[in-house]
Amino acid sequence: MLKFTDIDAKTPPKRSAKTRAGDFAEIYGDYITAKAKEQSSRCSQCGVPFCQSGCPLENNIPDWLNLAAQGRLQDAYQVSSATNSMPEICGRICPQDRLCEGACVIEKSGHGSVTIGAVERYITDTAWQKGWVKPVRPMHERALSVGIIGAGPAGLAAAESLRQQGWQVTVYERSDRAGGLLMYGIPNFKLDKSIVERRTKHLIEGGVKFVLGTEIGKDISFAALRKKHASVLIAAGVYQARALTVPGCGVDGVIEALPYLTQSNRRGLGDKVANETAQGKHVVVIGGGDTAMDCVRTAVRQKAKSVTCLYRRDQANMPGSERETQNAMEEGVKFEWLAGPVSIHDKNGSANFVRAQRMRLGRQDASGRESVAVIEGSEFDVKADMVIQALGFLPEDMGALASNVKLTRHGTVRAHPVRFSTNLPGVYAAGDIVRGASLVVWAIREGRDAAFAMHEYLCAQELEMAAE
Ligand SMILES: Cc1cc2nc3c(=O)[nH]c(=O)nc-3n(C[C@H](O)[C@H](O)[C@H](O)COP(=O)(O)OP(=O)(O)OC[C@H]3O[C@@H](n4cnc5c(N)ncnc54)[C@H](O)[C@@H]3O)c2cc1C
Numbered sequence: 001m002l003k004f005t006d007i008d009a010k011t012p013p014k015r016s017a018k019t020r021a022g023d024f025a026e027i028y029g030d031y032i033t034a035k036a037k038e039q040s041s042r043c044s045q046c047g048v049p050f051c052q053s054g055c056p057l058e059n060n061i062p063d064w065l066n067l068a069a070q071g072r073l074q075d076a077y078q079v080s081s082a083t084n085s086m087p088e089i090c091g092r093i094c095p096q097d098r099l100c101e102g103a104c105v106i107e108k109s110g111h112g113s114v115t116i117g118a119v120e121r122y123i124t125d126t127a128w129q130k131g132w133v134k135p136v137r138p139m140h141e142r143a144l145s146v147g148i149i150g151a152g153p154a155g156l157a158a159a160e161s162l163r164q165q166g167w168q169v170t171v172y173e174r175s176d177r178a179g180g181l182l183m184y185g186i187p188n189f190k191l192d193k194s195i196v197e198r199r200t201k202h203l204i205e206g207g208v209k210f211v212l213g214t215e216i217g218k219d220i221s222f223a224a225l226r227k228k229h230a231s232v233l234i235a236a237g238v239y240q241a242r243a244l245t246v247p248g249c250g251v252d253g254v255i256e257a258l259p260y261l262t263q264s265n266r267r268g269l270g271d272k273v274a275n276e277t278a279q280g281k282h283v284v285v286i287g288g289g290d291t292a293m294d295c296v297r298t299a300v301r302q303k304a305k306s307v308t309c310l311y312r313r314d315q316a317n318m319p320g321s322e323r324e325t326q327n328a329m330e331e332g333v334k335f336e337w338l339a340g341p342v343s344i345h346d347k348n349g350s351a352n353f354v355r356a357q358r359m360r361l362g363r364q365d366a367s368g369r370e371s372v373a374v375i376e377g378s379e380f381d382v383k384a385d386m387v388i389q390a391l392g393f394l395p396e397d398m399g400a401l402a403s404n405v406k407l408t409r410h411g412t413v414r415a416h417p418v419r420f421s422t423n424l425p426g427v428y429a430a431g432d433i434v435r436g437a438s439l440v441v442w443a444i445r446e447g448r449d450a451a452f453a454m455h456e457y458l459c460a461q462e463l464e465m466a467a468e
C-alpha cells in the first residue's frame with residue numbers, strides 16, 4: 001500500500017473518441033489483474049477515510065482496496081457487497097469525482113485519487129465471472145409479504161435486502177422491463193444493459209417476483225396493494241420533465257430528453273421503435289446535467305451533423321459529472337457555456353435554429369449558487385433541426401398513485417429521513433421520489449435503509465399475529 005508516490009493514477013483503457021463515437025458499447029475496457037492490484041496499492045490507508053464519508057453508502061473502501069492489492073479478490077468482493085447492492089453498477093456510473101474519489105486524501109495532496117470506482121467495478125465483475133455472486137438464500141422463509149412499487153435501483157436494492165430476511169417480495173413495475181432509469185434512461189455506453197438484466201435475473205433466482213407492465217394507481221389500486229401486502233415501498237422515481245417555456249418551443253423537432261434516450265436504449269435492446277434519430281441533423285441540447293450529457297453523446301453516436309450543448313452557467317457549475325463532460329468534449333460536442341435559449345425558430349413548422357443569449361454569473365443567492373444574469377445585446381443563433389430539452393425532472397402527480405400519502409411542497413413523498421416511513425402505517429418510500437432527481441447510489445442507500453425499517457415493522461407484525 002501507500003504506493004501513490006511511485007505509481008500514477010490510471011483508469012482502465014478508454015477507447016479512442018473516434019472509435020467509441022461509432023457505437024454504443026461501454027467506453028472503458030477492463031483492468032487487467034496486475035493493473036487493478038497496482039492501482040489498489042496506491043491507497044494511503046488513512047486513519048480517517050474521507051473516501052468512505054464521501055460515498056453515500058459509506059462503503060468500506062480502504063479495506064477492499066487493501067484486499068484487492070493483496071490479490072484477495074473474493075474477500076474484497078465480500079466486503080464491497082456487504083454495503084452495496086450493485087457495486088459493479090456504481091463503479092461504472094457514480095460521479096466519483098464528486099463522491100468517493102473527490103474526497104480521497106491523496107487527490108487533495110495532488111497525486112491523483114485512487115481509482116476507486118474502477119477497482120470496485122473490477123472486483124464485482126470478477127466476482128460475477130468466477131460465480132461468487134450467489135442468489136439470495138434466506139435462512140428461513142417468512143409468511144408476510146411486501147409490495148414494492150418501481151423496479152429502479154431503490155426498489156431493487158430494497159427487494160434484495162428484504163428477501164435476504166426471508167420476506168415474500170413482489171416488485172410492481174409499469175414498464176415492460178425492470179431497472180428503472182438504469183434500463184431506459186442511462187445509455188449503454190455508460191452502462192451495458194446486460195449488467196442491469198443480470199441483476200434482475202439474480203433477484204428472480206433468489207425468489208423475488210416481478211409483475212411487469214403493471215402501473216399501481218391504474219392497473220391495481222394503491223388500496224388493493226396495501227390490502228394484499230403487509231408493507232409497501234413506494235420507489236416510483238420522478239418522471240415529469242421540466243419544460244422549456246421560450247417562444248417557439250412547440251414546433252416540430254423540439255423534444256424531451258427521456259423519451260429520446262428511452263427510444264435509443266430500446267433500439268439497442270432490439271425493440272421495434274420509431275425510426276426518428278439525430279442522424280444528419282444539427283442537434284442542440286439544453287441543460288448541463290447527466291441527462292444532457294447522455295443526450296449529446298447519444299446524438300453523436302446517431303451521427304448528428306453537429307451537436308451543441310447550451311448551458312446557462314459555466315463549466316465549473318455544471319451539475320453533471322466532470323468526467324462525462326470531458327468524454328462528451330472528446331467526442332466532438334460543442335459546449336456553449338453561459339448561454340441560455342431565448343427562442344426557437346422554425347422553417348415550415350420544423351425547428352431551424354435556436355436564438356441564444358450570453359449570461360454572466362453574479363452574486364451568490366440564498367442557496368449559495370451564483371445568480372445568473374443576461375448580457376443584453378449578446379444574442380447569437382445556433383443551427384438546430386432537433387432541440388432536446390434536458391432541464392431536469394419533477395415528481396409526477398402522486399394523486400393517481402397514492403392520494404393519501406403526505407407530500408413535501410416539492411411534490412415528493414414526505415418520508416422519515418432515516419427510516420423512510422410515510423404518514424401511512426406500513427408504507428415506506430425511497431429513492432428519487434423522496435429525494436428528488438438524484439443519483440443511483442443514493443437510491444440504493446435509501447432502498448437499503450427503508451428495507452431495514454420495513455424488516456423491523458414486519459417483525460413486529462409477525463409477533464402480533466403470533467400473539468393473537
Ligand atoms: C438520463 C439520465 C442519466 C442519469 N445518469 C446517472 C448517472 O450517470 N449516475 C447516477 O448515479 N445517476 C444517474 N441518473 C439518476 C439516476 O438514474 C436516478 O437517480 C435513479 O435511477 C433513481 O432511482 P429510483 O429507483 O428512485 O427511480 P427510477 O430509476 O426512476 O425507477 C423508478 C421505477 O418506478 C416505476 N414506476 C413509476 N411509477 C410507477 C407506478 N405507478 N407503478 C409501477 N411502477 C412505477 C418506473 O417505471 C421506474 O421503473 C440519471 C438519470 C437520468 C434521467
Ligand code: SF4
Binds near residue numbers: 057058061096100117
Ligand atoms: S458506490 Fe459510488 S461513491 Fe461509493 S465507493 Fe462506489 S463509486 Fe464511490
